[in-house]
Amino acid sequence: DTAVSQTPKYLVTQMGNDKSIKCEQNLGHDTMYWYKQDSKKFLKIMFSYNNKELIINETVPNRFSPKSPDKAHLNLHINSLELGDSAVYFCASSRREGQGGGYTFGSGTRLTVV
Amino acid sequence: AQSVSQHNHHVILSEAASLELGCNYSYGGTVNLFWYVQYPGQHLQLLLKYFSGDPLVKGIKGFEAEFIKSKFSFNLRKPSVQWSDTAEYFCAASNTDKLIFGTGTRLQVFP
Numbered sequence: 232d233t234a235v236s237q238t239p240k241y242l243v244t245q246m247g248n249d250k251s252i253k254c255e256q257n258l259g260h261d262t263m264y265w266y267k268q269d270s271k272k273f274l275k276i277m278f279s280y281n282n283k284e285l286i287i288n289e290t291v292p293n294r295f296s297p298k299s300p301d302k303a304h305l306n307l308h309i310n311s312l313e314l315g316d317s318a319v320y321f322c323a324s325s326r327r328e329g330q331g332g333g334y335t336f337g338s339g340t341r342l343t344v345v
Numbered sequence: 346a347q348s349v350s351q352h353n354h355h356v357i358l359s360e361a362a363s364l365e366l367g368c369n370y371s372y373g374g375t376v377n378l379f380w381y382v383q384y385p386g387q388h389l390q391l392l393l394k395y396f397s398g399d400p401l402v403k404g405i406k407g408f409e410a411e412f413i414k415s416k417f418s419f420n421l422r423k424p425s426v427q428w429s430d431t432a433e434y435f436c437a438a439s440n441t442d443k444l445i446f447g448t449g450t451r452l453q454v455f456p
Contacts, residue, residue, distance in 0.1 A: 272449045272451075274435065274446040276443050279443060287443055323444075333391060334379075334439075334444050338387070
């Protein structure tokens with residue numbers, strides 16, 4: 232069974248569209264995260280949720296809206312997509328916020344905005 | 346501000362060569378340290394982690410790292426690399442807040 236699963240794996244869309252990426256973890260972890268990896272491979276945290284509560288929001292444009300219906304799911308909705316949103320988005324989870332027993336990453340969603 | 350820096354951006358080695366990738370962190374208080382590997386087109390995998398105790402940490406695939414508190418460093422080492430070690434390597438750190446990554450080091454190993 233996949234521990235942290237993201238869908239879709241690839242997403243190609245036009246500028247201005249709205250899209251969602253889904254993430255689910257079956258590890259029983261309390262905290263989930265979204266990271267963005269840009270074209271230079273730099274990884275930056277976007278959001279973290281602990282038990283459905285938003286903990287970290289790293290100056291991400293408000294076109295990005297995370298939603299956590301329960302502690303096993305953290306979805307990312309993006310409105311009015313821009314070219315600069317093209318990146319690989321990784322979902323991750325951890326047992327407790329900041330505890331890297333550690334962080335388990337999903338396989339990533341490669342978003343291409345054209 | 347909390348930060349992680351990796352000074353080697355691109356390392357090219359021949360098989361059987363020894364590897365050392367540098368990592369320095371800037372954190373106040375207790376810090377947990379990690380090395381992750383990302384093989385081409387794949388997700389991040391944990392190589393090893395340090396929380397406390399023995400500063401020499403052994404990980405998977407023959408990798409090890411040494412935590413040197415006085416130098417704020419957590420360098421990754423492998424005595425003899427293989428072609429299959431070609432990948433991107435990320436150092437990362439966290440305390441009770443979030444996991445912060447370095448900029449990554451691209452390792453290319455030639456047969």
